[in-house]
Amino acid sequence: MTEALHLAELNVGRLLAPTDDPRVAEFMAALDRVNGMGKRMPGFVWMMEGSGEPGMGNTETKIDGDPQYVSNLTVWENVESLEHFVWNTVHRSFYERRAEWFEVLGGMHFVMWWVPAGHRPTLEEGLDRLAHLQAKGDSDRAFGWSYLKEAQLWKTHACARMAAE
Template identity: 60%
Template sequence: MHLAELNIGRLLAPTDDLRVKEFMDNLDRINGLGKRMPGFVWMSEGATEGSGKTENAIGDDPQLVFNLTVWEDLPSLEAFVYKTIHAKFMDRKAEWFEVLGEQHFVMRWIEEGQLPTREDALARLDDLRENGPSARAFGWDWIRAKSPKT
């Protein structure tokens, strides 16, 4: 099984605004690093090169964007999120993103070779928000409690 994750956020300003420039200027760099990490499998892509993947908007709100990736396992995803420069940008997310006030991150196990869709990932996020963590949709605490200790 592989691990799919969805993270959504609403930018404080349009992608060409100076308030989010530093984030936008580094997005391809950080995503490129993720793609080179051991255990990386797949990432949902924007339609054009250099878009920073922010063409992956949700609904009619171009500032409500998402990141959808697949990883071989939990340690691979954790290494990228917490042990690379990605962590420094994550620590600064309040500079570029609104506080959503509700769950904005979800994971689930998928069959190897399966690719998640945005619609299914958003449905899993809704499931997590409405029903709490389960094998169908979960966050960091749930998966860490269920994973074997190393």
């Protein structure tokens, strides 16, 4: 019997300013709405949560102690459900405007990998997968959209790589 697998994804970015700064206020104000919609999408399984404070999302979780580094870690039933959320909902409009709120990062900052159904990855696990992708490129251990034959929407909807993907 084959073990059921779900798709985990980690997306990290560094905000242009602290979370309470007016320069990122529009992004921060939309977090609860966008994350809430994601949680209601068909195929959504799990999301790493922050404190639960309204308007904060998971922004309290620091990477390397830097309060402007924010992360999003989710699990989905399959590629299609994640792809639909990313490219066919209001999430896409925020993705397309990411340069307004996020610094341009030098390397890859988005990674996906397969996890056993029921597994809840940690941020450390996701960062390890991201480091693997950055060092070795796409593999079964860590990959981007182009590695998944099922993924199609990213080909027509992805913008130029500039800020947090």
